[in-house]
Amino acid sequence: xxxxxxxxxxxxxxxxxxxxxxxxxxxxxxxxxxxxxxxxxxxxxxxxxxxxxxxxxxxxxxxxxxxxxxxxxxxxxxxxxxxxxxxxxxxxxxxxxxxxxxxxxxxxxxxxxxxxxxxxxxxxxxxxxxxxxxxxxxxxxxxx
Numbered sequence: 605x606x607x608x609x610x611x612x613x614x615x616x617x618x619x620x621x622x623x624x625x626x627x628x629x630x631x632x633x634x635x636x637x638x639x640x641x642x643x644x645x646x647x648x649x650x651x652x653x654x655x656x657x658x659x660x661x662x663x664x665x666x667x668x669x670x671x672x673x674x675x676x677x678x679x680x681x682x683x684x685x686x687x688x689x690x691x692x693x694x695x696x697x698x699x700x701x702x703x704x705x706x707x708x709x710x711x712x713x714x715x716x717x718x719x720x721x722x723x724x725x726x727x728x729x730x731x732x733x734x735x736x737x738x739x740x741x742x743x744x745x746x747x748x
Contacts, residue, residue: 696729
């Protein structure tokens, strides 16, 4: 419930921030536009200061809300995604097993030999190799 309220407030702050940035007078002169002229919506210097100050304030509110949403969502879900990983359940010996490749469909045309044959990638576990007494930890070329 709190997370939904914070997200709704975040959306309103974001929309207000977008509107404030678009209302401000351009000072960069991008593409020769210059941003000057008598057609400006707010051309007084005081209005520019108000808009820039309010933009800074809304930017700070947006930043604070983002941090708050991150903290609240971490508490609601029981920690970060990394904290929820079950690292102890991983079996390193299963990392070297090759996945079962699906059988290819028969080709309609004969193979001309233009394809490349690359060796399958192997994942080496230096901790498992040290336990089994294989090698000195130097990289081993993959089997052909």
